[in-house]
Amino acid sequence: MPEGHTLRRLADDLTAAFAGATVSASSPQGRFGTEAAVLDGTRLLAADAAGKHLFVEFEHDHVVHVHLGLIGGFAVTEGAAEVPPPVGQVRLRLVARTGPGRWSYADLRGATRCDLVTGARRDEVLAGLGPDPLRPDADPTRAWERVHRSARPIGELLMQQDVIAGVGNVYRAEVLFRQRIDPFRPGRTLRRSRFLAIWEDLVGLMADGVRLGRIDTVRPEHTPEAMGRPAREDDHGGEVYVYRRSGQPCLVCGTLVRTSPMAGRNLFWCGQCQRRFRSRAVQ
DNA sequence: GCGCCATGTATAG
């Protein structure tokens, strides 16, 4: 689940559920026990996200730095009548009483990173990230400077968090399809306007992801209803052009979608729609 | 119930 939109939602949900509240913090699993004890009984100020990183801010300059990795999850429940016992390996549990008989609680599981840090350390992490299409102050020029100097394929560059923060394997495949760009094309062969088109598309797609809580990338003319085709039924939910559709016909041209590993992950693309040096995007 | 794979990253070799 976790690409940038997931972390943005999570930060918003945590802020809505806990901001300003004095929280109980614990580590039922034990691996975050010492740190949880430090936070226990202090006030949670807010949560924020940058790229795929989550920062939960407490008073006294305590910040919990979370990275969910591939399989992590942070389940936030607001306004529950009671708090159930933890299930599974809960690294961090936050609980706050939000009203008479009303509780918020959140359980963190499976994260690759859960560290108690300071605001200064958070700023270091932020400084190491490229611009995040979900943040209004993001400067795509910083990403462009990296891309247009690089001989690496654009499909790899989009996954590098120090180039663009928050893009994962789904958004990489989908934005390159929508912009009709060959994933193997070296970054330095892209014109600035083409890169900025990728960026603007990511801004819209990822904002949709935050709003909907899933990744939908097909244009209105390619929805199941518009095309009279069955909706996607796997666990990803969202309607997409190429991600995990290898061997199925391209929704635009009918050519079979291809797959091949790139940067250690499965890349998906249409060899017909995404021919090299083809320069016009789908409008 | 079991094995596999997955929207990610760090680290070892």
Place this chain on the structure above:
DNA sequence: TATACCTGGCGCA
């Protein structure tokens, strides 16, 4: 490049 991390959904007995 391989593997560790360690959860959850799916296909398949």
